[in-house]
Amino acid sequence: GESVGLHLPTLSVQEGDNSIINCAYSNSASDYFIWYKQESGKGPQFIIDIRSNMDKRQGQRVTVLLNKTVKHLSLQIAATQPGDSAVYFCAENRDQTGANNLFFGTGTRLTVIP
Amino acid sequence: DAGVIQSPRHEVTEMGQEVTLRCKPISGHNSLFWYRQTMMRGLELLIYFNNNVPIDDSGMPEDRFSAKMPNASFSTLKIQPSEPRDSAVYFCASSSSETQYFGPGTRLLVL
Numbered sequence: 001g002e003s004v005g006l007h008l009p010t011l012s013v014q015e016g017d018n019s020i021i022n023c024a025y026s027n028s029a030s031d032y033f034i035w036y037k038q039e040s041g042k043g044p045q046f047i048i049d050i051r052s053n054m055d056k057r058q059g060q061r062v063t064v065l066l067n068k069t070v071k072h073l074s075l076q077i078a079a080t081q082p083g084d085s086a087v088y089f090c091a092e093n094r095d096q097t098g099a100n101n102l103f104f105g106t107g108t109r110l111t112v113i114p
Numbered sequence: 115d116a117g118v119i120q121s122p123r124h125e126v127t128e129m130g131q132e133v134t135l136r137c138k139p140i141s142g143h144n145s146l147f148w149y150r151q152t153m154m155r156g157l158e159l160l161i162y163f164n165n166n167v168p169i170d171d172s173g174m175p176e177d178r179f180s181a182k183m184p185n186a187s188f189s190t191l192k193i194q195p196s197e198p199r200d201s202a203v204y205f206c207a208s209s210s211s212e213t214q215y216f217g218p219g220t221r222l223l224v225l
């Protein structure tokens with residue numbers, strides 16, 4: 001069935017290195033995607049979003065890349081810091097009726113090694 | 115600005131008891147979402163409201179779960195009777211567009 005999934009459930013990186021978190025989606029009609037960060041004991045926090053008419057969007061130390069051909073989404077974190085350790089979720093809006101209903105992936109746990 | 119507010123933050127109860135979770139969305143947001151998060155099933159959408167009206171409750175596990183939104187600034191999720199398998203973190207989120215903003219969650223433990 002249709003789903004949002006992550007390739008890697010865990011990722012460990014050295015402090016200062018760049019991190020890349022990947023996400024595959026299966027609904028080619030999805031037109032909006034979001035990355036969330038969830039720290040232990042907290043709710044998911046919005047990081048960055050991208051619409052399907054874009055291939056790349058940059059924020060502060062984060063970049064989201066969208067490849068619609070292979071239905072792949074990635075989050076790049078530059079100069080990863082210990083505070084970046086968290087679970088990262090991708091989410092997609094599959095609903096073209098205007099409802100703001102997001103479908104979430106299973107999450108990737110990022111661990112930053114000092 | 116205050117974000118989404120949820121109460122209580124932690125709840126421990128015994129099987130069979132009624133549990134009521136509360137949420138205050140961000141002022142001006144017209145959509146409200148209730149999610150459940152567990153290690154086994156991840157983040158699941160239970161129900162969402164648009165302009166205080168329930169739009170999709172297909173994620174509500176069973177009749178023991180009910181949700182209401184009597185006005186634009188308040189929503190409740192009720193479990194009656196509660197069971198141990200209901201133990202999870204319950205999140206409320208609100209939005210005025212496609213981006214949802216989450217509350218801190220209520221950690222529920224049913225013994």
